Each structure stands twice: as C-alpha cells, then as structure tokens.
Amino acid sequence: MKKYIFFIATLCLIITSCTLDKTDYEAEINTEVTEYFEFEEALTISSATYKVSIETLNASFFKGYNEIHLKIIDTQTNESVKGLPITFLPILTDANGNKSSCPHLYNLEYNEEEAYYKGYVVFTSESDTTNNWQLYIDLQDEEVNTLNEVITVESQTNMNLNMTAFTGNDDEQYFIALIAPQSPGVSENDLVAGIYKYNQPTTSEGEFPDLSQYSYSKVEGYTLYLDPRMPEPSMGNHSSPNNQDLTQGEDGLYYGVVNYTMTGNWTLNFIFKNENGELIKGTEVSTDFTPGIEGEKSELYIDILF
Template identity: 70%
Template sequence: MKHLHFIVIAILVVITSCTLDKTDYEAELNVETTEYIEFEEVTSIISGDYTISIEALNGTLYKGYNEVHLKISNTLTDEFLDSSKVTFLPIMTDANGNKVSCPHEYNLSYDSSEAYYLGYVVFTSESSSTVDWQLYIDFTDSDETHAQNQIITVEEQVNKNLNMTAFTGNDDEQYFIALVAPQSPSVAQNDLLAGIYKYNKPTTIAGVFPDPSQFSYSIVDAHTLLIDPRMPEPSMGNHSSSNNQDLEQQTDGLYHGIVNYTMTGNWTLNFILKNENNVTIKGTEVSTEFTPGVEGEKGELFIDILF
C-alpha cells in the first residue's frame, strides 16, 4: 500500500508539472489562430484594355498553400472573360539572380458558377530584401494572346497549422507537402488536408524566358501519407493520440485524413510518404516510448504546428 501511495504521488507530480509547463508555454506565446473564409483582392494588373484581378484568402499571399482566383475584364466592353486560356507562373529571384518557381497550377480552369479562374500556388518562401516573387500571366481574347507580369509580396505564414516542408525523396525527386486545413484546430478529431507536389525535372533545354517547361510542378497522385502526431515538449513526454487516420488522396487532388489533438499546444506531425507500390519515399517511424523530461523524438519527415 505504501508503494502504491508513492506511485500515485509521482503520477500527480507529473500531471501537475505538465499542466503548469503547458500553461506557462501558452501564456508566453499568446497564440491566436484566425480562420479566414473571405477572398479579397491581393493586387490588380492594368494593361491596355484589360484588368486582371488576383484574389486570395484575406487578400494576402502567404508562404505555403494559397488558393487563387483570377478575374479578367475587358474595360472597353465592360465584360469579364469566361472562355480564355489562362496560364499562371510564379517565379522567385534571389539575391544572386537565380530563378526558381514553386508548386502551382499552370493552366487555370474557369469556374462558371463563381465566375473566376481557379488555381493554387504553394510559395516556398516569403518576400524579403533578397527574395522577389513575380507572377507571369498569359491569357487569350479573340484568338490574341496577352502576356502580363507583376511583382507581388508573399507574407510570412504566422499560422503554424498551415506550415509546409520541402524535401528530397529516396527516389532523388524534390517533393513538397503543404498543410491546407484546419486553419484553427480544435481539441478533437480534426479533418486534416494537405497538398503533396513534385518538381518535374526539365527534359529539354530552356527556351525563351519564362519557359514553363523549366518551372513545372505536378500534384503527386495515388500516394499515402502516414501520420503520427506527437507533443515534442519535454513536459509532454512524446505524448501521442489515438484515432488518427492516414491521409489518402481524394477527387480534389488533396490528401485527406484525421488528426486527433487531445490538448492545445505544440504538436509535431510526423509523416511517412509512401508511393502507390507502398515503397517509402521519405519518413521514419517515431519511438512510442514515453519520455517525460526529454524532448520528443521527431521522424525524418515532419511538420510542426501550434494552436
């Protein structure tokens, strides 16, 4: 009985310490996550007889996943184009003049019910004094092609629930995983959405800039993203949760799963990416050992979140 008494006391000490540490941690960070649902204009491009309006959530482009809407109007006829071929190419230039792109939808589709051209872009870095992002947009009207470009600002993504990661897989290909939802998780089972993309290595010599064949990306299809969420803080002891569901691709091209957050705080989403043949592209299993007082182990492939 005396031995049992000491065990109970020890458990209470661990729980109390855990709660106090977590409370102090949250108070220090004062984390707030805002869920944006309204699309607003980011910028507009006026050239000749045309105006191109680019919209995104909160009227801002962020590092990570962005759904984008384009509206193109002819100012002479005061009509919006609804049957144009529209291409969308983001290009980043660094301090050394190197030019790269990021995962994006090059050929935009027209959503007739919403009256805009729909696409996405996954910016891999925010704008800075050494990083410039520029959009190259081509469209057609009356069989004539119009080419426009515009420097844009990509902001830092302060909502860690929308973090992303880039990595080289075991197949020597370059991959990107970007969290899409939830923007503001709950202490519950949350629907988890992610985009998985791959850089398409050029097979031809570069043509006239900007040659889209040199900046091509595609959605990764028919893979599986295994998930193991854990709380890495020492006070959490590598704590995980049950009832999670691995991410599988659905008809929207995104990968859908479930993550169960049992409390607010700092979480790490450990992943293992497997291809259609169940071969591991990237990622390692994480130890299930409970390690109070020691920072939790992270796998080879992970994204940190906080809510």
C-alpha cells in the same frame, strides 16, 4: 531522511521544469488564430486590354498553400472575360539572379457558376530583400496578352498551415502544404494537405519564362502515414488515438484525420510512400512515454500549434 529530502528536491525540480516547459508554449497559444473564409482582392494588374483582379483569403499572399481566384475585365467593353485560356506562373528571383518557381496550377480552371478562374500556388519562401516573387499571367485570345507584377509573399503566422519541402529517396523534389484545419479543436480534426512534385526538365532552358523549367504536378496515389505527438518535455512524447493516414481524394488533395487531445505544440510525424509501397521519406518514431525529454521526430515532419 537524507534520501527522502533528496527525493522531494528532485520531485520539485521535475515539477518546476515541466511548469516552465508548459508556460513556454502556453504563452504562444494565447495568440488567437483567425479563420478566413471570404476571398478578397489581393492584387490588380492592368494592361491596355485587360484588368486582372486576384483574390485570396485575407487579401494577402502567404508562404504555403494559397487558393487564388482571378476575375478578368475587358477594359474596352467593361465586360467580364469568360472561358479564355489563362496561364499562371510564379517566379522567384534570388540575389544572384537565379530563377525558380513553386507548386502551382499553370492552366487555370474557369468556374462558370461563380464567374472566376480558379487555381492555387504554394509559395516556398517569403519575400525579402534578396528574394523577389513575380507573377506572369498570359491570356490567349486572338493573340497572347502577357501581364506580370512583383508581389509580396508574407510569412505564415498560422502554424496549422505550415509546409515542408524535401528531396525523397528517389531524388525527386517534393512539397507538402497543410490546407486545413485553419483553427483545430481539441477533437478529431479533418486534416487536408496538398502534395506536389517538381517535374525535372528534360530539355535545356529556352526563352524565359520557359514552362518546361518550372513545371510541378500533384503527387498521385501516394500515402502519407501520420503519427502526431506532443514533443514538449512536459508532454512526454504524448500521442493520441483514432488518427487516420492521408490518402488522395478526387480533387487531388490528401485527406486524413488528426486527433488533438489538448492544446499546445504538436508535431505531425510522417512516413511517405508511393503507390507501390516504396519509402520516399520518413522514419518511425518511438512510442515510449518520455517525461522530461523532448520527443523524437521523424525525418519528415511538420510542427503545428494551437
């Protein structure tokens, strides 16, 4: 009889524990995720010659991946500027005056049909009292016209668009930024990420802002192996079938499939290998079902929530 009572008490404790664990994250997922599709003006920078309008989704700059559209007006003629060489450089200055950058497209691409210059920037931190982001934009016509402006980079509230930065086994600095889906469903979701690398300078720093010190490039031909799991103790390290590893598409981004079988906290565990199959970062995680124990994570991962 005593053993029976002990069993019932233990079972109640486990059920209560699981309920509390689930309640914690269920409260979080009640926050509605808004999807943004329209580009709106986030910033205007003007000089005596040009007016530059920068458009982003939701008219804001966020930590993580930001697609940007630039529309440029000649203030003398009030006409759109088309096809001029345009460069775009974000600079972060910390409390000690040290300067760095983040993954970005330096030479913007002109979209003839839509009449805007297209690029991207992956901000690696939010703006605060000690970190200051500033954009440097150069327009090349008969002479170089430089415009710059301090901006505010906000925290990313949508965990489905999280990012991570790390040093690989090859001592290179890498960045993985989730781009889609903004609002996943309980289904197989197309997973899109940008993967970038810092190009180590080969020369000493020249006159600021010297591009050779702030150069980044898309990682070419690597594979990001995916193992999604629910790390909550109540979920027992639960995974899902039919996931697909991320490989590079023609546009340079990385594409795969993640199958979310229920809403809640998920961890995207990664193993990152180069084109020769050499391990850059990441570890395999246990496939054991572990109810009541928080799930193991790879040394390379991104947490998401929906």
